Amino acid sequence: MDLIDRVRAVLPEVRRDLEDLVRIPSVWSDPARRHDVHRSAEKVAQLLRDAGFGDVEIVSEGGAPAVIAHHPAPPGAPTVLLYAHHDVQPEGDAGQWDSAPFEPMERNGRLYGRGTADDKAGIATHLAAFRAHDGRPPVGVTVFVEGEEECGSPSLTRLLAAHQHKLAADVIVIADSDNWTADIPALTVSLRGLADCVVEVATLDHGLHSGLWGGAVPDALTALIRLLATLHDDQGNVAVAGLHESPVAPVDRDADWVRTESGLLDGVGEIGSGTVAQRLWGKPAITVIGIDTTPIATASNTLIPRASAKVSLRVAPGGDAQAHLEALRRHLQSHAPWGARVTVTPGDVGQPYAIAATGPVYDAARAAFRQAWGVDAVDMGMGGSIPFIAEFATAFPDATILVTGVEDPGTQAHSINESLHLGVLERAAITEALLLANLGAPSE
Numbered sequence: 001m002d003l004i005d006r007v008r009a010v011l012p013e014v015r016r017d018l019e020d021l022v023r024i025p026s027v028w029s030d031p032a033r034r035h036d037v038h039r040s041a042e043k044v045a046q047l048l049r050d051a052g053f054g055d056v057e058i059v060s061e062g063g064a065p066a067v068i069a070h071h072p073a074p075p076g077a078p079t080v081l082l083y084a085h086h087d088v089q090p091e092g093d094a095g096q097w098d099s100a101p102f103e104p105m106e107r108n109g110r111l112y113g114r115g116t117a118d119d120k121a122g123i124a125t126h127l128a129a130f131r132a133h134d135g136r137p138p139v140g141v142t143v144f145v146e147g148e149e150e151c152g153s154p155s156l157t158r159l160l161a162a163h164q165h166k167l168a169a170d171v172i173v174i175a176d177s178d179n180w181t182a183d184i185p186a187l188t189v190s191l192r193g194l195a196d197c198v199v200e201v202a203t204l205d206h207g208l209h210s211g212l213w214g215g216a217v218p219d220a221l222t223a224l225i226r227l228l229a230t231l232h233d234d235q236g237n238v239a240v241a242g243l244h245e246s247p248v249a250p251v252d253r254d255a256d257w258v259r260t261e262s263g264l265l266d267g268v269g270e271i272g273s274g275t276v277a278q279r280l281w282g283k284p285a286i287t288v289i290g291i292d293t294t295p296i297a298t299a300s301n302t303l304i305p306r307a308s309a310k311v312s313l314r315v316a317p318g319g320d321a322q323a324h325l326e327a328l329r330r331h332l333q334s335h336a337p338w339g340a341r342v343t344v345t346p347g348d349v350g351q352p353y354a355i356a357a358t359g360p361v362y363d364a365a366r367a368a369f370r371q372a373w374g375v376d377a378v379d380m381g382m383g384g385s386i387p388f389i390a391e392f393a394t395a396f397p398d399a400t401i402l403v404t405g406v407e408d409p410g411t412q413a414h415s416i417n418e419s420l421h422l423g424v425l426e427r428a429a430i431t432e433a434l435l436l437a438n439l440g441a442p443s444e
Contacts, residue, residue: 003437004372006132007430014131014429015111015422017047018124019104021086022113028064028087028148037147040086041065044123044145051127052135053143061162063155064147068166071130073140077440081142081169081399082129082432083392084122084176085149088115089414096416109422110410116420118413119149121406121428122175128429129436138440142169146388149176152194152348153388160395169399171361171439172392173432177405180251180378182421185369185431187362187377188403189249190281193315193352194385195325196289199332201227202341204305211301219303221293223340228309230335231286236271238284242327244319246354248275248282249379261409281381284324285314310347314385317354321387325349350387361400361439368434372427402435404428 001009026040027033041058044067048056053069060066064087073079091101091114099105104113126143144167148154160167177188201224208217233239253276258264272279279285290310294302313328315321329344336342357379369377386403393401406428412418 003132003433004430006134007128007433008426010128010131011426011429014124014128015425017127018116018120019111021120021123022104022115023102025091025102026087026115026147027090027150029151030090034064037064037087041067041145041147044086045069047123047127048143051130053130059159059163061155061158063158064151066147066159067143067145068163069143070166071135071137071141074138074440077139078170079140079142079168080436080439081144081167081172082126083144083146083172083174084126085119085146086123087147087150088118088120089150092416098417106422110419111422112417112419114418117407117411117418119176121420121425124425125175125406125428125432129432132429132433133436137436139436140169141436142167149388152350153391156388156391160391164395168396172396172399172401173435174386174389174392174401174403175405175428175432176386177382177403178380178407178409178411179405179424180380182408182410182424183373184375185373185377185427186380186405187357187365187369188355188382188405189357189379190246190317190354190381191352191386191389191403192281192285192317192383193319193321193324193390194312194348194350194387195315195321195328196310196312196347197325197328198308198310198345198347199224199227200306200308200343200345201336202306202343203338204303207302207305209301210303213303217303218338218340219305220340221304221307223337224291224293224307224309226337227332227335227340227342228288228311231311231331232271235273237273238286240284240286240328240331243284243324244316245278245284246282246316246318248277248381251378251380252277253280257409277381280383282316284316284319285383286328287312314383315352317352317381319352321349321351350385351390352385353389353393355401355403359400361402364438365402365404365431365435368431368438371434372430404431
C-alpha cells in the first residue's frame, strides 16, 4: 500500500476523532466553557499518544492549555513543527444554524459544526499524516496545538519562551488558512495584521429630556455615529492618514465570487477601490465590530450622554500594527464632532506577515500539493490575521514557515453553519503526508 492509500485508510478513524473533538465546545473566550477547553486539550493529548507520539504534554503559561507532542528525528533528518489550535469561536445564535453547532452533521459532502474546519480539521490533518507513516515518519515531528488562538493568542509569547527548546524546528507548518477553491490548493504567502481599540464619546454629564434639549445639545450616540463615518470615504476606502498598502500575489477574484461567497444582499454593492485581491490582502480595512449604548428595548426620549464603539483595523503586510493603531487614535481624536470628548483605549495588536515562498522546502511542498490535488497550488494572500506567525518567525528565525489549511471559500469560519469540505480534508492530509516524505528524502 502506498502512502496515499495509507492516508485514505486512516481517514475514517481520523474523521471519528475529529467529530469527537467538535462535540467539545472549547470556547476559551467564554469563562463558563473553560473546563471544556481543558477537556479538549486532554482529548488532543490522548489522540496524539494513541497515534504513536511518545512524548506528549499539556502546558500552560497563564493562559489556555496547549498540547506539545514530539517524535524524534532520525539521524540527519530535519524536524517539522505542525501547528493547529483546538479552541473555537462561540457559536453565536444557535437557532440560525441548520444543525446543532457542536454536533457534527454531514450534508452534501461537507461536515457541519463549530470547529470542523477552524481549526480542529488542522489537528485531524496532522493525525492523518502521522498515522499514514505508521508513527515512523522519515523526519522529526513536533505537534503544537494551541488553546487560545481565537482570543488572539495572549500567552503565546510566554509559551514560546518557556518551551522554545521543545518547539524548535527546521520547518513550521501552520495549518490554519484557506485554499483557493475546494479543488485548487493554496499556499498563503501574506497575511494582514490586526489592531483594535474602543472609542468612547461623551457630550453630557447626564442624560437630558430629548424634547426639551434636542436640537440645541448634541447626544453622544449621534456624535459617535458622525465620528465613525469619518473612517471611510464615500467609496468605502479607509480615510485614516498614514496607513500602509502593499503589493499582492498576482491572482484575483471577480465580482460574482465576492457576491456569492460573501452573501451580499441584492442591491448592496462592494466598497473600496482597486482589485478584489488588493482590497482584501494589500490594503487596510476598518470595521466597527460593536457598539455600547442604550438598547432599543429600554430606550426613552433621552439624550444619551456617553456611547462607545469597538473598532477593528486590519494592517497590510509591511505595515506596523502599533503605528497603525496610533494613527487610528489620532484620527478619532482629531475628528470629534461638535467638540465632543473622545477617549480611545487601545486593545490587541498583531503584526502582519509576508513570506518569501521560495527554496527547497517550498519546492517540496509544491510537489506534494501537485501530487495530492492534481493541480499546482496558488500563492495567495489572506485578508484575515494570524498574528502568531510573526511571533514564530521571531522565535525561530532560521525555520521555513509554510501556511496551509483545510478551509475553502465555502467554510464560513467564525459564522453560522461552519463546515469542512471532506474532499479538501482528504487532499490536505495526503499533501501533508507527502510533504513529510519529501522533506525526509535524501538530498541529491
